[in-house]
Amino acid sequence: MEAFTVDEIPLVKPGDDIAAMICERAGLEDGDVLVIASTIIAKAENELFSLEDITPSARAIGIGKRDDKDPRLVQAVLDRCSECFVESPVMLVQSDRAHVCINAGVDDSNVENDLLADLPQDADASARSIGERVEEITGCRVAVVVTDTNGRAFRLGQTGVAIGLYHATPIYYWRGKKDLFGYEMQISEEAVADEVAAAANLLMGEGSGGNPVVVVRGIPLFTEEKTSARQLYRPDNMDLIKKALRIFKES
Amino acid sequence: MEAFTVDEIPLVKPGDDIAAMICERAGLEDGDVLVIASTIIAKAENELFSLEDITPSARAIGIGKRDDKDPRLVQAVLDRCSECFVESPVMLVQSDRAHVCINAGVDDSNVENDLLADLPQDADASARSIGERVEEITGCRVAVVVTDTNGRAFRLGQTGVAIGLYHATPIYYWRGKKDLFGYEMQISEEAVADEVAAAANLLMGEGSGGNPVVVVRGIPLFTEEKTSARQLYRPDNMDLIKKALRIFKES
Numbered sequence: 015m016e017a018f019t020v021d022e023i024p025l026v027k028p029g030d031d032i033a034a035m036i037c038e039r040a041g042l043e044d045g046d047v048l049v050i051a052s053t054i055i056a057k058a059e060n061e062l063f064s065l066e067d068i069t070p071s072a073r074a075i076g077i078g079k080r081d082d083k084d085p086r087l088v089q090a091v092l093d094r095c096s097e098c099f100v101e102s103p104v105m106l107v108q109s110d111r112a113h114v115c116i117n118a119g120v121d122d123s124n125v126e127n128d129l130l131a132d133l134p135q136d137a138d139a140s141a142r143s144i145g146e147r148v149e150e151i152t153g154c155r156v157a158v159v160v161t162d163t164n165g166r167a168f169r170l171g172q173t174g175v176a177i178g179l180y181h182a183t184p185i186y187y188w189r190g191k192k193d194l195f196g197y198e199m200q201i202s203e204e205a206v207a208d209e210v211a212a213a214a215n216l217l218m219g220e221g222s223g224g225n226p227v228v229v230v231r232g233i234p235l236f237t238e239e240k241t242s243a244r245q246l247y248r249p250d251n252m253d254l255i256k257k258a259l260r261i262f263k264e265s
Numbered sequence: 266m267e268a269f270t271v272d273e274i275p276l277v278k279p280g281d282d283i284a285a286m287i288c289e290r291a292g293l294e295d296g297d298v299l300v301i302a303s304t305i306i307a308k309a310e311n312e313l314f315s316l317e318d319i320t321p322s323a324r325a326i327g328i329g330k331r332d333d334k335d336p337r338l339v340q341a342v343l344d345r346c347s348e349c350f351v352e353s354p355v356m357l358v359q360s361d362r363a364h365v366c367i368n369a370g371v372d373d374s375n376v377e378n379d380l381l382a383d384l385p386q387d388a389d390a391s392a393r394s395i396g397e398r399v400e401e402i403t404g405c406r407v408a409v410v411v412t413d414t415n416g417r418a419f420r421l422g423q424t425g426v427a428i429g430l431y432h433a434t435p436i437y438y439w440r441g442k443k444d445l446f447g448y449e450m451q452i453s454e455e456a457v458a459d460e461v462a463a464a465a466n467l468l469m470g471e472g473s474g475g476n477p478v479v480v481v482r483g484i485p486l487f488t489e490e491k492t493s494a495r496q497l498y499r500p501d502n503m504d505l506i507k508k509a510l511r512i513f514k515e516s
């Protein structure tokens with residue numbers, strides 16, 4: 015397996031054609047996995063906003079005071095989530111657009127002026143439109159994985175995760191396959207799309223590297239099937255940790 | 266970045282010299298990251314056990330009945346954890362030896378006969394002894410990451426994570442570094458060791474592939490510092506999700 019950055023991507027602006035930017039700079043091959051940071055998709059899709067346009071509610075002002083946070087940012091997060099599991103010291107929420115994450119995925123780093131970047135409205139759709147455009151330009155059929163950087167339970171630090179997929183396998187099911195000694199394997203579901211997102215995030219970094227696009231080559235992530243990052247999200251009614259956080263909040 | 270398996274590793278047996286096995290089969294270079302599945306370390310260190318030697322307690326029998334699980338396996342998990350956060354439908358526990366995980370990391374796949382594999386007693390120490398031995402044999406200074414496959418909150422499927430480190434950076438701190446537009450970055454801690462573990466796990470797989478060792482080359486994970494996988498574990502008193510699970514359990 016090999017992973018490399020697509021170099022010299024400029025600062026992305028609303029309306030930019032990310033697929034064309036990539037194809038001009040990378041020699042793509044059939045079966046490549048194109049991993050793209052959600053931040054540049056948000057920029058291209060003009061999912062940017064300014065705190066100056068936000069009026070915080072009393073609740074946002076309260077949370078902001080307690081946690082020493084800009085109440086307008088708090089309001090922006092509240093506006094973008096269907097449920098807030100943890101309010102303090104960080105806001106862990108179910109974002110409206112994608113996954114469970116801190117601050118509803120709103121990002122203030124690597125965005126110009128005083129703008130903030132939202133998550134893409136529908137990162138699967140973004141992945142699809144980039145993947146289709148790549149095929150149109152190059153004739154290559156690639157898998158696309160849109161990523162964000164996200165924290166985890168029980169462990170410190172953040173890792174890259176998948177929030178949008180196009181022709182990319184989300185989970186590989188080992189159940190029923192044989193192990194080394196011929197025994198049938200039990201529940202074993204490898205979240206391969208997240209593993210690819212994590213691998214690519216090593217090359218992207220979080221800072222001024224300017225590396226929002228990574229090509230991963232040599233792993234069979236491409237699939238003919240229609241896939242979605244939602245296949246990686248634990249259904250609400252099967253999520254014991256969400257349940258526990260709800261009860262904790264009431265207590 | 267490049268990642269490749271070390272091929273033709275035999276079935277590992279108690280007492281085997283894993284470092285020698287690897288050095289005979291891979292052309293290692295300074296700065297390489299050697300990623301090793303904990304299962305083969307457990308085998309080499311003879312951390313294997315049989316259910317036949319376990320007598321389940323009343324509690325284990327109760328959990329086993331409810332969840333249709335072998336009560337001896339339940340007992341093995343209870344014996345290996347300091348705290349059980351979730352009992353059913355899966356046992357999510359604080360393992361005595363390493364991380365928060367399902368079944369205290371006890372594994373029945375890829376182990377011969379009816380044996381089960383424990384986590385290594387001290388995976389940092391295992392990583393160190395392999396790393397030192399590699400240096401002795403080849404003269405190369407490598408980073409070592411011992412991995413296990415682990416589930417996550419809010420998301421489906423499992424990914425590779427780091428549970429033992431030697432000369433490998435656990436977390437890269439972006440805080441204080443500049444972003445693309447020259448602004449100082451806020452809290453941003455990239456769990457690079459886990460990202461490397463995830464990348465390597467793509468090549469290991471969970472089944473009969475026989476690929477317990479992966480070399481990752483071309484990323485600056487090697488560090489002169491003494492590091493530990495414990496640096497990746499969220500301290501108990503800072504862990505809101507553990508707190509919520511404790512209250513949920515009592516409710």
Ligand SMILES: Nc1nc2c(ncn2[C@@H]2O[C@H](COP(=O)(O)OP(=O)(O)O)[C@@H](O)[C@H]2O)c(=O)[nH]1
Binds near residue numbers: 025057219
């Ligand atoms: N070339 C270029 N790189 C960008 C741009 N925006 C972000 N990046 C880079 O993309 C990578 C990931 O950025 P990050 O803010 O962590 O994105 P996120 O993980 O999607 O929230 C970093 O290397 C940034 O420097 C851009 O407009 N142009």
Ligand SMILES: Nc1nc2c(ncn2[C@@H]2O[C@H](COP(=O)(O)OP(=O)(O)O)[C@@H](O)[C@H]2O)c(=O)[nH]1
Binds near residue numbers: 308
């Ligand atoms: N060659 C070889 N491969 C092994 C051995 N034990 C496990 N593996 C392989 O190591 C990889 C990871 O195995 P897994 O059971 O998922 O390990 P874990 O993630 O540490 O629990 C798979 O490709 C297995 O086939 C062994 O003794 N010899």
Ligand SMILES: [Mn+2]
Binds near residue numbers: 053121162163
């Ligand atoms: Mn982000």
Ligand SMILES: [Mn+2]
Binds near residue numbers: 051219220
């Ligand atoms: Mn990021």
Ligand SMILES: [Mn+2]
Binds near residue numbers: 303304370372413414
């Ligand atoms: Mn395991």
Ligand SMILES: [Mn+2]
Binds near residue numbers: 302
């Ligand atoms: Mn595994």
